[in-house]
Amino acid sequence: MPAEATIRDVAKQARVSVATVSRVLNNSPAVREGTRQRVLDAIAELNYIPNPIARRLSLGRTHTIAVVLPLFTLPSFVERLRGVQQELADNEYDLVLYSVETPQQRDEYFAKLASPSRVDGLLLISLPPSDEYAERLSHSGVPTVLVDAYHPNLSRVIVDDVDGGYRATRHLLELGHTKIAFLSDYLETPFQQSMRQRYVGYRRALEEAGIDFRPEYHVWDTHGRPEAREMAKGLLALPDPPTAIFAASDTQAIGVMDAAREIGIRIPEQLSVIGYDGIRDAEYVNLTTMHQPLFESGVLGARLLLASLQNDSQANAPQEKVLPLELIVRKTTAPPPGR
């Protein structure tokens, strides 16, 4: 393969200066049509492609947006990423991907990426930064937006998960349930804050309805369908089992459905199940769920970032975009048995 042609080669070939070549490259109007054509011809002939790295160095911009997200096993993360990717696709920016598996790794990436010489912008999906890193990020000069994560100092696109948890629980309550379990991830991890908020909403709805919270109705484990199935089995084996289960994600709700099928408990006649997220699979299995706009959250996050990349008014206040939640009632929730 022949060595790559440079702007100098083109200049020589077209008998102009590199400045002129640069001008036509950048669509400067200040170049005579004939000259432009000569340059274009030279470019075509030499098969010239401008070196983006050199361009970036000269411009002082990286043309890169880093997207950081938890290791993307979960459909909801992937869906958000797809939104981001779509919005970024026709832009000038490269989307570079970082997947984090541990809090240490997360902080490592945050530290590494909080530098304008590395990236032009940062998109953090479902990864709430600690105060320390939020501070560093907002002072780094790297525009940052959070998707599905909250920090007061950073732009974000979120939903009101407390309200979501509340409304999901209300739905069950209104059907007449009083024995309502909550099944989720570990709540204590600083990794995921949405889950915890849904739990808060759940507690609030119970309290408001004058129903005592029963600790044995709250179960948690690492995220996953089989894990949820096992948890659900435990719940249903209780001396006084719940008549409804609120799963903090659709994936987990589907695990609950697995358990019910396995044990021979009919949904929704004997057990109501409600999920959260509104992933595609929820529709296929007819799961009642609290739907949030996953794909759109990615799109909006990217858009927000792009916007703050435009007006480099660095110090513009953090934006907040709250996306709507929608209760989608399908076939897995009904009044409790005997009502």
Next chain:
Amino acid sequence: MPAEATIRDVAKQARVSVATVSRVLNNSPAVREGTRQRVLDAIAELNYIPNPIARRLSLGRTHTIAVVLPLFTLPSFVERLRGVQQELADNEYDLVLYSVETPQQRDEYFAKLASPSRVDGLLLISLPPSDEYAERLSHSGVPTVLVDAYHPNLSRVIVDDVDGGYRATRHLLELGHTKIAFLSDYLETPFQQSMRQRYVGYRRALEEAGIDFRPEYHVWDTHGRPEAREMAKGLLALPDPPTAIFAASDTQAIGVMDAAREIGIRIPEQLSVIGYDGIRDAEYVNLTTMHQPLFESGVLGARLLLASLQNDSQANAPQEKVLPLELIVRKTTAPPPGR
């Protein structure tokens, strides 16, 4: 935020030349310990981070690996991507992501990325290049490896999909089925060649068994669970419906299961279903499937690429890695009714 410190600032602060700073940055042994320490101190004090772009320009390498894959709705693509990501994570390379939705876009990306000034290496997932682009790629000087795609001139990690299709069909045949349908994506798209090969294997197995191929038993549509469900319904509504369906992907097989449930046909008593891929969901729904190592294919693809990035013996012959397929018999296949 203070302007970023440069290597010059560090040099000044440490009272050495930039060359020396560069040496300690690159762990050159040719630096006296005392000097090194001074430099290190200066770096710490100024909070200096080397500018990667400048480094890349100087080194003439992009430190970037581009991964191109079809828009990642499908679990199997995501799984492969995860493998790639994991293998690349602790490397010096940035993983930049390109998702293609149309053949035009694919070629656009191929053209753009076939340039050493853009990327150090290229990983194409489930995207067989045309001869023309394969040619361009292999002459571009950009090491390229295909995952789940084949071209004789390019390194690749694949499975033997003809054999997979053959063995999946054999499994059904051996159970005693003779009315076996094949349900897939469009076969004619140059987008996906694996599907077509599975079909070839299917036909071969039938032929070998002396069973005539019935055109009405071969259905196809765009990929997706609901689409597969509709196709399956069509198949089952045939005057002489099949007793077994070989779906070219697990996602589609699950769609078939949806259809059966909806119509009230029992699996496997009345209908056998076999899928392909071995995605996680297949296990949950107890689907018999032809399993291929998806995650590993990504890992291996990345490894292959990394290796050819090492020995820049550009002209090394294309490597081929064939991963094993494994028939996993679960609960969706059984002898046909009345046997």
Next chain:
DNA sequence: CTGAAAGCGCTAACAA
């Protein structure tokens, strides 16, 4: 062991 200086390929004043 250290420094001076050229160069990576491009952009953008500034001059002409």
Next chain:
DNA sequence: TTGTTAGCGCTTTCAG
């Protein structure tokens, strides 16, 4: 309208 030239921040000869 076009050309000259000084950077962008780093690496790497080549001298010393």
